[in-house]
Structures are given as C-alpha cells and as structure tokens.
Amino acid sequence: MRPILMKGHERPLTFLKYNRDGDLLFSCAKDHNPTVWFADNGERLGTYRGHNGAVWTCDVSRDSARLITGSADQTAKLWDVQSGLQLYTFNFDSPARSVDFSVGDKLAVITTDPFMELPSAIHVKRIANDPSQQIGESVLLIKGPQGRINRAIWGPLNTTIISAGEDAVIRIWDSETGKLLQESDKESGHKKTVTSLAKSADDSHFLTGSLDKSARLWDTRSLTLIKTYVTERPVNAVTMSPLLDHVVIGGGQDASAVTTTDHRAGKFEAKFFDKILQEEIGGVKGHFGPINALAFNPDGKRCIHCSSPPFCVAS
Numbered sequence: 001m002r003p004i005l006m007k008g009h010e011r012p013l014t015f016l017k018y019n020r021d022g023d024l025l026f027s028c029a030k031d032h033n034p035t036v037w038f039a040d041n042g043e044r045l046g047t048y049r050g051h052n053g054a055v056w057t058c059d060v061s062r063d064s065a066r067l068i069t070g071s072a073d074q075t076a077k078l079w080d081v082q083s084g085l086q087l088y089t090f091n092f093d094s095p096a097r098s099v100d101f102s103v104g105d106k107l108a109v110i111t112t113d114p115f116m117e118l119p120s121a122i123h124v125k126r127i128a129n130d131p132s133q134q135i136g137e138s139v140l141l142i143k144g145p146q147g148r149i150n151r152a153i154w155g156p157l158n159t160t161i162i163s164a165g166e167d168a169v170i171r172i173w174d175s176e177t178g179k180l181l182q183e184s185d186k187e188s189g190h191k192k193t194v195t196s197l198a199k200s201a202d203d204s205h206f207l208t209g210s211l212d213k214s215a216r217l218w219d220t221r222s223l224t225l226i227k228t229y230v231t232e233r234p235v236n237a238v239t240m241s242p243l244l245d246h247v248v249i250g251g252g253q254d255a256s257a258v259t260t261t262d263h264r265a266g267k268f269e270a271k272f273f274d275k276i277l278q279e280e281i282g283g284v285k286g287h288f289g290p291i292n293a294l295a296f297n298p299d300g301k302r303c304i305h306c307s308s309p310p311f312c313v314a315s
Contacts, residue, residue: 003284004041004042005042006037006042006044008027008035008037008044009027009029009031009033009035010029010031011029011030011031011054012029012030012289012292013027013028013029013030013292013293013306014028014029014030014054014055014056014057014292014293015027015028015055015056015057015058015292015293016028016293016294016295016304016306017058017059017060017295018039018295018296018297018298019060019064020060020062020063020064020298021064021298022039022297022298022299023038023039023040024036024037024038024039024045024060024064024081025037025038025039025295025304026058026060026067027293027306028055028056028057028058028069028293029054029055030054030055031054032049032051032052032053032054032055032071032073033047033048033049033051033055034047034048034051034055034058034067034069034079035047035048036048036067036081039297039302046084047084048067048069048077048079048084048086049084050077050086050089051069051071051073051075051077052071052073053071053072053073053074053095054071054072055069055070055071055072056070056071056072056095056096056097056098057069057070057097057098057099057151058070058099059099059100059101059108060081060101061081061101061105062101062104062105063105064081065080065081065082066078066079066080066081066087066105066127067079067080067081068099068101068108068110069099070095070096070097070098070099070110070111071095071096072095072096073095074091074092074093074094074095074096074112075089075090075091075092075096076089076090076092076096076099076108076110076125077089077090078090078127078131078134080131087131087134088131088134088136090110090123090125090136091136092110092112092123093112093115093118094112094113094114094115094116094118094121095112095113095115096110096111096112096113097111097112097113097148097149097150098110098111098149098150098151098152098153099111100152100153100154101127101154102154102158103154103157103158104158105127106126106127107124107125107126107127107139107154107158108124108125108127109122109123109124109125109152109153109154109161109175110122110123110124110125111123111144111149111151111152111163113148113149114144114146114147114148119143119144119145119146120143120144120145120146120147120148120149120165121141121142121143121144122140122141122142122144122149122152122161122163122173122178123138123140123141123142124138124139124140124141124161124175125137125138125139126139140175140176140177140178141178142161142173142178144163144165145165145167145169145171146166146167147165147166147167147193148165148166149163149164149165149166150164150165150166150193150194150195150196150197151163151164151165151194151196151197152164153197153199153206154175155172155175155203155220155221156203156204156220156221158175159174159175159176160172160173160174160175160181161173161175162197162206162220164194164197164208165193165194166193166194167193168189168190168191168192168193168194168210168212169183169184169186169189170183170184170189170190170194170208170218170223171183171184172223182222182223183223184218184223184225185225188225189216189225190208190210190212190214190216191210191212192210192211192212192234193210193211194208194209194210195209195210195211195234195235195236195237196208196209196235196236196237196238196294197209197238198238198239198240199220200240200242201240201242201298203220204219204220204221205217205218205219205220205226206218206220207238207239207240207247208238209235209236209237209238209249209251210234210235211234211235212234213230213231213232213233213234213235213251214228214229214230214231214235215228215229215231215235215238215247215249215273216228216229217229217247217275227275227276227278228278229247229249229273229278231249231251231271231280233251233252233253234251234252234253235249235250235251236250236251236252236290236291236292236293237249237250237251237291237292237293237294237305238250238294239294239295239296239303240275240296241296241300241303242296242298242299242300243299243300243301244300245274245275245276246272246273246274246275246281247272247273247274247275248270248271248272248273248294248296248303248305249270249271249273249294250269250270250271250290250291250292250293250294250305251290251291252268252269252289252290252291253290268285268289268290268291269283269284269285269291270283270284270291270294270303270305271283272284284303284305291305291306292306293305293306294306
C-alpha cells in the first residue's frame with residue numbers, strides 16, 4: 001500500500017467529501033477555498049473562490065453537478081462543480097456550520113451557529129433545478145438547543161433530520177413539521193461535545209465522535225446505542241467503511257492544549273476498529289497535527305485522513 005500525499009490548502013482542513021462515483025474528492029479548510037481533487041492520483045483540479053471565511057463543511061449532489069458549502073462568513077453557497085461558478089448564496093445572520101443534500105437533491109439542510117442573541121438553528125432550503133429560479137427562503141426553520149450544532153444530516157427517505165453538537169445530545173427531528181421526535185439518553189450517550197457524525201451506506205445506523213474520547217454507533221430509527229469505541233484522545237472525525245465492518249476514528253489535541261500530565265493526547269493517528277467487536281485492529285500514522293477530517297471512498301478501498309498542518313493522506 002503506497003499512500004498518496006495531497007498538499008494544497010494553506011490552513012487546517014475541516015471536512016472531506018467524496019462524490020457518489022468516488023472519482024472526485026472535495027475538501028474544505030480554514031483558508032476560505034473549497035478544493036476538488038482527482039481521487040485516484042491526488043491531482044488538484046481546482047478551487048471554488050468566493051467565501052470570505054473558514055469553510056466548515058460541504059456536500060455534493062448525486063450527479064456530481066452541484067456543490068454546497070457552509071462558511072464562517074455567514075453564507076452557504078451553491079456551486080457548479082465543473083465550472084466553479086457560484087450559482088447562489090444563502091445569507092444568514094450567523095456562521096453556517098453544516099450542510100447536507102437530501103436524497104434526490106431537492107432539499108438541503110443547513111445549520112447556523114449561535115451568535116449574539118441568536119440561538120443555533122436548522123434551516124431546510126428547497127434546491128431549484130434551474131439556478132435562476134433559486135430562492136433563499138427556508139421551507140423549515142428549527143430553533144436549536146443551547147450551544148452550537150456541529151452536524152445535521154438527513155435521516156432515511158428524508159423524513160427526519162439528525163443533529164448533534166456542543167450539548168452532547170443527539171436529536172432526531174421531523175423534517176416536515178420540525179417537531180423533536182427523539183433525544184439520546186444522557187446515561188448511554190456522549191458526555192462532551194459531539195464533533196462529527198457519519199451515516200452508514202444504507203442509512204440504517206450512524207456513527208458519532210466526541211471530545212469525550214469515544215465514538216458511538218446508533219440505530220437511525222430508534223436512536224438505540226449499538227456499540228461504543230473508546231480511544232485515548234478527543235475524537236474530531238469519524239467514518240465507516242462501506243465495504244467491511246471497519247470504523248475509523250481520528251483526533252488529537254493541538255500542542256497548545258496538551259498538558260504535561262496527558263502525554264498521550266498529542267498522538268495523531270487514524271485508528272481502525274472492528275465495528276462489531278469494538279476492538280482496535282490497526283492504525284495509520286504519519287500526521288504531525290490533529291486529524292480533523294476522514295472519508296472513505298464509496299468503493300471501500302481507500303480511506304483519506306487530513307490533519308493540521310494541512311495535508312491529506314490517502315491509504
């Protein structure tokens with residue numbers, strides 16, 4: 001196995017996303033410029049220029065025609081993947097933290113951070129087939145809990161929205177009415193901020209990572225805790241193999257946050273766990289900073305992990 005090293009961003013990376021076919025990789029970073037790469041060889045194809053703040057997340061449509069990005073500049077933008085043109089800008093009163101296309105790409109869920117007197121919020125936007133017909137009004141607005149919502153994704157068949165963030169509680173919302181349907185149990189749930197959330201290929205379960213040094217596997221419909229994976233450092237990113245029963249966890253703390261007593265916190269390694277047995281089965285070293293983003297190629301044969309300083313390793 002020969003890893004591919006990708007360098008291109010000037011600031012720490014924040015998020016990674018493969019397209020459905022697995023031939024393109026999209027990366028977000030604090031340098032304001034989302035970037036697209038050839039997944040096979042790591043060649044940089046281009047950047048999407050227009051944001052004026054850190055870009056936190058992105059998602060790509062099923063046909064790889066459109067990209068949506070959420071940024072600290074209080075906007076979410078729609079892009080034409082091939083040309084790099086901005087198609088539309090959704091403006092908010094606070095930073096846009098998380099974005100996710102629905103199945104069918106007719107809707108997008110966007111979360112915004114608490115800011116000044118504003119609480120966190122979940123916005124559902126309708127995505128027009130013709131960009132010239134796109135409007136900015138929300139189909140649904142859900143006022144979120146106290147603290148930031150770090151991730152929100154669509155549940156099975158777009159009937160629900162799953163969110164998680166700083167208050168460590170995972171919530172499932174009705175995507176039609178905005179009604180809160182379920183909350184994770186505080187006893188079995190995370191104890192600190194949930195940093196990341198990843199769905200299985202069939203949407204039947206999802207994985208969360210937290211600063212409480214664990215990742216947890218949940219049933220999507222019942223929100224029952226299935227498995228727990230314990231590591232020795234805060235978890236910043238999680239992903240699951242679409243091919244094998246493998247869970248990958250990445251994290252670590254910046255050098256400024258590592259105390260002399262917690263000498264293990266500075267370890268920067270992507271760790272592989274057996275999804276069923278919950279045992280650590282391997283790891284990939286080579287990073288010199290915390291791992292902030294992870295993604296599996298849809299073919300299940302390659303996993304990519306990115307860190308700060310900003311570079312990616314495909315293994």
